Amino acid sequence: xxxxxxxxxxxxxxxxxxxxxxxxxxxxxxxxxxxxxxxxxxxxxxxxxxxxxxxxxxxxxxxxxxxxxxxxxxxxxxxxxxxxxxxxxxxxxxxxxxxxxxxxxxxxxxxxxxxxxxxxxxxxxxxxxxxxxxxxxxxxxxxxxxxxxxxxxxxxxxxxxxxxxxxxxxxxxxxxxxxxxxxxxxxxxxxxxxxxxxxxxxxxxxxxxxxxxxxxxxxxxxxxxxxxxxxxxxxxxxxxxxxxxxxxxxxxxxxxxxxxxxxxxxxxxxxxxxxxxxxxxxxxxxxxxxxxxxxxxxxxxxxxxxxxxxxxxxxxxxxxxxxxxxxxxxxxxxxxxxxxxxxxxxxxxxxxxxxxxxxxxxxxxxxxxxxxxxxxxxxxxxxxxxxxxxxxx
Amino acid sequence: xxxxxxxxxxxxxxxxxxxxxxxxxxxxxxxxxxxxxxxxxxxxxxxxxxxxxxxxxxxxxxxxxxxxxxxxxxxxxxxxxxxxxxxxxxxxxxxxxxxxxxxxxxxxxxxxxxxxxxxxxxxxxxxxxxxxxxxxxxxxxxxxxxxxxxxxxxxxxxxxxxxxxxxxxxxxxxxxxxxxxxxxxxxxxxxxxx
Numbered sequence: 246x247x248x249x250x251x252x253x254x255x256x257x258x259x260x261x262x263x264x265x266x267x268x269x270x271x272x273x274x275x276x277x278x279x280x281x282x283x284x285x286x287x288x289x290x291x292x293x294x295x296x297x298x299x300x301x302x303x304x305x306x307x308x309x310x311x312x313x314x315x316x317x318x319x320x321x322x323x324x325x326x327x328x329x330x331x332x333x334x335x336x337x338x339x340x341x342x343x344x345x346x347x348x349x350x351x352x353x354x355x356x357x358x359x360x361x362x363x364x365x366x367x368x369x370x371x372x373x374x375x376x377x378x379x380x381x382x383x384x385x386x387x388x389x390x391x392x393x394x395x396x397x398x399x400x401x402x403x404x405x406x407x408x409x410x411x412x413x414x415x416x417x418x419x420x421x422x423x424x425x426x427x428x429x430x431x432x433x434x435x436x437x438x439x440x441x442x443x444x445x446x447x448x449x450x451x452x453x454x455x456x457x458x459x460x461x462x463x464x465x466x467x468x469x470x471x472x473x474x475x476x477x478x479x480x481x482x483x484x485x486x487x488x489x490x491x492x493x494x495x496x497x498x499x500x501x502x503x504x505x506x507x508x509x510x511x512x513x514x515x516x517x518x519x520x521x522x523x524x525x526x527x528x529x530x531x532x533x534x535x536x537x538x539x540x541x542x543x544x545x546x547x548x549x550x551x552x553x554x555x556x557x558x559x560x561x562x563x564x565x566x567x568x569x570x571x572x573x574x575x576x577x578x579x580x581x582x583x584x585x586x587x588x589x590x591x592x593x594x595x596x597x598x599x600x601x602x603x604x605x606x607x608x609x610x611x612x613x614x615x616x617x618x619x620x621x622x623x624x625x626x627x628x629x630x631x632x633x634x635x636x637x638x
Numbered sequence: 639x640x641x642x643x644x645x646x647x648x649x650x651x652x653x654x655x656x657x658x659x660x661x662x663x664x665x666x667x668x669x670x671x672x673x674x675x676x677x678x679x680x681x682x683x684x685x686x687x688x689x690x691x692x693x694x695x696x697x698x699x700x701x702x703x704x705x706x707x708x709x710x711x712x713x714x715x716x717x718x719x720x721x722x723x724x725x726x727x728x729x730x731x732x733x734x735x736x737x738x739x740x741x742x743x744x745x746x747x748x749x750x751x752x753x754x755x756x757x758x759x760x761x762x763x764x765x766x767x768x769x770x771x772x773x774x775x776x777x778x779x780x781x782x783x784x785x786x787x788x789x790x791x792x793x794x795x796x797x798x799x800x801x802x803x804x805x806x807x808x809x810x811x812x813x814x815x816x817x818x819x820x821x822x823x824x825x826x827x828x829x830x831x832x
Contacts, residue, residue, distance in 0.1 A: 285692075285693060285694070285697075286692075286694075286695050286697040286698045286700075286734070288694075288697040288700075289692050289696050290736065292730050296723075296726065296727045296730050296731075298730060298731060318701065381698065382698050382701070382702075383701060383702050408691050409677070409696075409699075409702070410698050410699045410701065410702035411699060412695030412696060412698055412699065413695075414695060415695065424675075473643055477731075534701060563789060602760040
């Protein structure tokens, strides 16, 4: 069994499960010697995993699918058997823009969640202005959510608004300089804009899609086939780490570790409150309670749902990233999102696991129970706010 | 002639790469640094080949150009689609990545990429040597400090103090520099002023 592993990550709050597994000794418990390697771009993550410099990595959930479809520029098939968490990102809008909407169209901010109609009305009054929004990578939940949110507000992509890929560390600076009007990114980048007073959070990913997909642990198919035992050990270590991390008092400790220079290297005040479910939307507002802003284990959060994959496929097609849909999507999703490997690891640890691959679409505004499972699993809300996201589900 | 763009914050490395590429007939070369707007630069210059340092987060921005070809007349394609896997692997391990326009002949890119790989590898080696030199210098300082403490407290000669440190390091399977650092730190904890 391969024991020495290099795992890549990007400095984002949701690398927390990997940091927990290392710092709390869960990797060691399963006989793994892991080095966590910080990367600066998702493209680096993809390349280094594809060519074996990294064994595995923190990836945006659609990335392994894009790789297997061959639309990521490299086309080396990848897979994921573990989701590193749910929710955790948000759409930030430049403060002057939000203030203008608040002044002229206050009723547009009185919906839950806030929709983009206010932006559309602002834009119509300002013609021929065009808005520019940033997102972190073409194959990301951030990109798809941002598109869906803007379109829901009546904004026409390309005509009213342009979406540009910007590296997260440059996002806040671009907003400050007025190069962009807003962006969709993970933490700590939204809280950083809010704390500097230059941006306000319009909606969180949770507001748009209760407990939606976010990041996964990606490996190449070749690696998974060559190292089945190591892969299982890795999944067991991460499952335990995620369970540990869902306890609020443990999150306090991990937040401190995440501030270290080798991980996020940003102040605790930007990392800790969201992890503890306290989220600031605007600098002049009190924090709001969002206990599920980051979900690391509960609600079957680590399960790589095929339904999420089907949603990515539909969105890739809708955005033109994928020109023709695969002939047998079910077989493709089974190859990419390896639910059987997850179940095997969960079984080893006697943890409950879903027995179905597609999450029943309940659109529930309240917690519910998933009974299609080895033992019933308590689930959180599953409400999806935007019609366009619902129809893809 | 093909237009080449270099995206790298290390001006020394860019200089050496630029002259190496000029030697095989690529000139002039468009240089883009950290604070320049990469998208604007690509739109303005419309390069045929882009070489980019993997330490630059701007790679993700370049990736997005693949999906919005209508914005740039020349779509940009990730290098592996046209180059062989060995070259790609060497490039990644040297820390350089390349993007080319769709219709560029394979052979052209390979020669450019090989030059870039060699320069990035040289640079990596230089950096490692510098770091190695720095750490050896630090080790020597720490060993001297530890020796001084031992000589003062146990009335040893310099040679005896050194042998004692060496033995401690070997017993603990450590390097002598590291062992000396630990020793000095432990003495400081015990209230010594050194």
